Amino acid sequence: MRLLVIEDEPDLLAGLARALRKEGYAVDTAADGEDGLFKAEGADYDAVVLDVMLPRLDGWTVLARLRARKRTPVLMLTARDASTDRVRGLDGGADDYLVKPFDLPELLARVRALIRRGAHQPRPALTIGEVRIDTVARTVEHAGAVVPLTAREYALLEYLALHRGEVITRTALYEHLFGDEDSTLSNLIDVHVFNLRKKLGPDVIATRRGHGYVIA
Numbered sequence: 001m002r003l004l005v006i007e008d009e010p011d012l013l014a015g016l017a018r019a020l021r022k023e024g025y026a027v028d029t030a031a032d033g034e035d036g037l038f039k040a041e042g043a044d045y046d047a048v049v050l051d052v053m054l055p056r057l058d059g060w061t062v063l064a065r066l067r068a069r070k071r072t073p074v075l076m077l078t079a080r081d082a083s084t085d086r087v088r089g090l091d092g093g094a095d096d097y098l099v100k101p102f103d104l105p106e107l108l109a110r111v112r113a114l115i116r117r118g119a120h121q122p123r124p125a126l127t128i129g130e131v132r133i134d135t136v137a138r139t140v141e142h143a144g145a146v147v148p149l150t151a152r153e154y155a156l157l158e159y160l161a162l163h164r165g166e167v168i169t170r171t172a173l174y175e176h177l178f179g180d181e182d183s184t185l186s187n188l189i190d191v192h193v194f195n196l197r198k199k200l201g202p203d204v205i206a207t208r209r210g211h212g213y214v215i216a
């Protein structure tokens with residue numbers, strides 16, 4: 001899952017990016033509204049965390065311009081406790097909001113929920129045959145036994161499972177699993193699929209030649 005965080009407070013931006021990367025997300029960052037909107041329009045993010053008070057373009061403007069073109073799930077960070085801010089955000093097309101200061105676990109839970117809703121999968125557990133994915137604990141079981149996965153393997157499996165039945169091209173997988181700062185050497189989608197099949201069985205992920213991968 002690839003996220004964009006738009007936040008002008010350097011410490012908060014760095015802290016959020018670090019925490020989200022630790023959760024296995026690919027994270028891009030923007031420190032002002034103009035750069036944030038440019039990135040949000042240019043890539044296919046699974047969710048955007050958007051601060052309201054931003055230089056160049058404020059969060060409201062970024063949201064309005066993004067919504068004119070894209071349905072990317074947006075979690076707004078509002079500094080003020082005024083309910084008018086929350087109403088304005090939700091009316092403007094935000095999917096959720098969080099009032100600063102917030103607890104990190106709550107932000108992580110809301111991001112997970114946004115991604116699930118964006119994929120029309122409201123339940124936190126996904127089952128594919130004998131494979132069970134717990135998207136809250138980020139653990140995977142096969143026939144009742146926990147299977148250790150790397151962060152990349154988990155992200156790839158979760159993305160395909162959330163978009164079950166859709167053939168996902170390698171290009172789309174790169175876009176959703178790797179951020180701007182990831183080195184290309186780590187972008188070995190085929191190797192991750194090979195390893196997932198070794199760990200979970202050969203039939204979990206199907207290859208569609210010339211197109212990509214699918215969980216049927």
Ligand code: CA
Nearest residue numbers: 008051053054
């Ligand atoms: Ca701010």
